[in-house]
Amino acid sequence: MRKAVAAVAVLTLLGGCTSEAAIPSPTSGNAAQVLVPDARYAQIAAVAEEGVAAADASLNADDLGSRMGGPAKTYRTAQLKLESLLGDSYSLDPLLVDANATPVSSGTAFPRTMMTVVPPRDGKNLTSLSVWSQDSARGNYYLWGDVSLFPGVDAPTIVSQLNDVVGFPNVDAADYAVDPNEVLAAYVAYNGTRTQQSIAFEAEDPLFRQIANQQDTFVQSLGDLGTAATDFSVGEAGLRGVSTDNGGLVIVGEMRYSIRITKTADGAKLRIGGQIGALHSGSGDNATLEIDYQGVANYSTTVAFYVPPAGADGTVRVIGSAEPTLISVENVAQNEKPDQE
Helix, strand or coil, X not given: CCCEEECCEEECCCCCCCCCCCCCCCCCXXXXXXXXXXXXXXXXXXXXXXXXXXXXXXXXHHHHCXXXXXXXXXXXXXXXXXXXXXXXXXXXXXXXXXXXXXXEECCCCCCEEEEEEECCECCECCCEXXXXXEXXXXXXXXXXXXXXXXXXXXCCCEECCECCCCCCCCCCHHHECCCHHHHHHHHHHHHHHCCCCCCCECCCCHHHHHHHHHHHHHHHHHCCCEEEEEEEEEEEEEEEEEEEXXXXXXXXXXXXXXXXXXXXXXCCCEEECHHHHHHHHCCCCCCCEEECCEEEEEEEEEEEEEECECCCCCCEEEEEECCCEEEEEEEECHHHCCXXX
């Protein structure tokens, strides 16, 4: 995956080696009891793929079309904007949709989830998990999330629920080693405190390490000019998920975080360049964010978890994530700061 610039440092993002593991989806999508037959999925995916290609060519998010929404559209919109501003210094990652993949469905409950596995190709060196959503009976399926699986990830096979099964998100917490509805909030707290929570995660997964390194690099690069602190929160997109063949779940949710850069040296100039400067100024020509009191860089990512079934080891595996994307930048003036911090 590409690199993001924070202050004067270049932060290496996830990736760099080919993933040898994937979540297989061998279930036939042509069975009469499957919610989304292969042929119907192929039609949906083809329209989404056309939208992605059109937007990549025009760098206009309006061209993404109606088959993309949720976090996937939010991130791609921001990435297209950064590409248009930064040009050669920003490399737009391919967003892969595989119309020939086998879809795996969550069940009849809404919002319905459909997932497919997309092998590496077109310059992308990691296997990815496409997450589709149908939010209501009258709604259309759209690409909700795009998650890169971590190299060497080990997770059970995902399977379709048939059309007489309610399925996710209507789950009974007693069926799982931990409550699936509490996993994302626990992971957000884990990143914020760097301490394991009541729900345990495999220690220091690649996304956790990446964000921690990003925070530390900000702190180090600011020196005596300022401080950097990071606030984490659960995104508003909800959870999407499908079952696994051993009775567990693969769930995907959105985590947001904001890096607050506060100037502490009176009389000094604190300027942040790279993506932050470009997105704030709307210009890519050596643009900077000049901080009077505090600058805030808002990032977001979707995270995929494997939740074990009841009776299994309760440690939750983080199996992949979207690239953390800079969504917006704020410049808070001295007279706008809160009375209490």
